[in-house]
Amino acid sequence: MTPSLGTHIAFGVLAAFAxxxxxxxxxxxxxxxxxxFLLLSFIAVGAIMILLTAEYLGVxxxxxxxxxxxxxxxxxxxxxxxxxxxxxxxxxxxxxxAIVVGVIAFVVLSAVAVLSEFPDAPxxxxxxxxxxxxxxxxxxxxxxxxxxxxxxxxxxxxVVVLSxxxxxxxxxxxxxxxxxxxxxxxxxxxxxxxxGEHTHxxx
Amino acid sequence: xxxTTLLILAAALIGIGLYGALSQQSFVxxxxxxxxxxxxxxxxxxxxxxxxxxxxxxGQLLTIVxxxxxxxxxxxxxxxxxxxxxxxxxxxxxALSELKQ
Numbered sequence: 001m002t003p004s005l006g007t008h009i010a011f012g013v014l015a016a017f018a019x020x021x022x023x024x025x026x027x028x029x030x031x032x033x034x035x036x037f038l039l040l041s042f043i044a045v046g047a048i049m050i051l052l053t054a055e056y057l058g059v060x061x062x063x064x065x066x067x068x069x070x071x072x073x074x075x076x077x078x079x080x081x082x083x084x085x086x087x088x089x090x091x092x093x094x095x096x097x098a099i100v101v102g103v104i105a106f107v108v109l110s111a112v113a114v115l116s117e118f119p120d121a122p123x124x125x126x127x128x129x130x131x132x133x134x135x136x137x138x139x140x141x142x143x144x145x146x147x148x149x150x151x152x153x154x155x156x157x158x159v160v161v162l163s164x165x166x167x168x169x170x171x172x173x174x175x176x177x178x179x180x181x182x183x184x185x186x187x188x189x190x191x192x193x194x195x196g197e198h199t200h201x202x203x
Numbered sequence: 204x205x206x207t208t209l210l211i212l213a214a215a216l217i218g219i220g221l222y223g224a225l226s227q228q229s230f231v232x233x234x235x236x237x238x239x240x241x242x243x244x245x246x247x248x249x250x251x252x253x254x255x256x257x258x259x260x261x262g263q264l265l266t267i268v269x270x271x272x273x274x275x276x277x278x279x280x281x282x283x284x285x286x287x288x289x290x291x292x293x294x295x296x297x298a299l300s301e302l303k304q
Contacts, residue, residue: 011204052253098226106218113210123258136260148271162282
C-alpha cells in the first residue's frame with residue numbers, strides 16, 4: 001500500500017485535528033463541550049482508520065462514538081459543576097505532575113516509534129479488509145468475538161445491579177437481609193450464631 | 204502517513220489522555236482521559252495492522268476487542284459514579300478518602 005499525496009495531506013490535517021480536539025477536552029469550560037470535543041477526536045481517528053483502508057473499523061468508530069458521546073453528554077449534564085460553561089472552570093489536582101507524566105509518556109512512546117525497527121509488511125494489493133475481518137470474526141476468532149459479547153451482557157447485568165437503589169430484600173444501601181420464614185422470625189438461610197462459632201474453631 | 208507518524212500520533216493521544224486521567228478532579232472528566240488513551244491504543248493497533256502485519260485479520264479483531272473494552276469501561280464507570288454519588292453525594296475524587304493513609 002503506497003499512500004498518495006492526498007492521503008498524506010488528509011492524514012496530516014486529521015492528525016492535527018485529533019490532537020487539538022483531544023487537548024481541548026481538558027481545557028474547555030463546559031463539560032458537555034468537552035464530550036463533543038472528545039467525539040471530534042474519535043471521529044478524526046476513525047477517518048484515519050478509513051485512510052488506512054480499515055473501512056469497517058472506521059465506520060464502526062463513527063457509529064459507536066456518536067451514540068457513546070451522546071450518552072456521555074447526558075451524564076455530563078447530570079454531573080456538571082458549571083452550568084452552560086458560563087464561568088471559567090479549572091478543576092484539576094496535581095496538575096504539574098500530570099503534565100510531566102503525560103509528556104514523559106508521549107516522549108517515551110514516540111522514541112519507541114522512531115527508534116525501533118518494525119517489520120515492513122504492508123497490506124497485500126488484492127486484500128479486502130472487511131471480508132477478511134468478517135471471516136476472522138465468524139471463523140477462527142469466533143470464541144474471542146463471542147466472549148466479548150458475553151462480557152458485554154455481564155456488564156449490562158452488573159450495571160443494573162450497581163445502579164438500582166432497591167435490592168431484592170430492601171434498600172441496597174442498608175445491606176441486604178432475607179426475610180424470615182414466618183413473619184418476624186429469624187432471617188432465612190443465614191448460619192446461626194453457634195454454627196458460625198463452630199466453623200471458626202476448626203481453623 | 205507512515206507507521207512512525209501514526210505511532211507518534213497515538214503516543215500524543217495517550218499522553219493527553221494520561222494527563223487528563225491524572226489531573227481531572229471530576230470522575231466523568233477522568234473517564235474521558237481514559238477514553239482518549241484507548242483511542243490512541245486503537246489507532247496504534249490499526250497502524251500496526253496496516254503497515255507491519257501483512258493484513259492479518261487479528262489486527263482488526265484486536266481493535267474490536269478494544270472497542271468492547273471501551274464500552275464496558277464507560278458503562279461500568281458511569282454505574283460506579285452513580286452508586287458513589289448515591290452513597291456519599293460525591294462527584295469528585297477528593298471526596299473519597301476512606302482508603303487514604
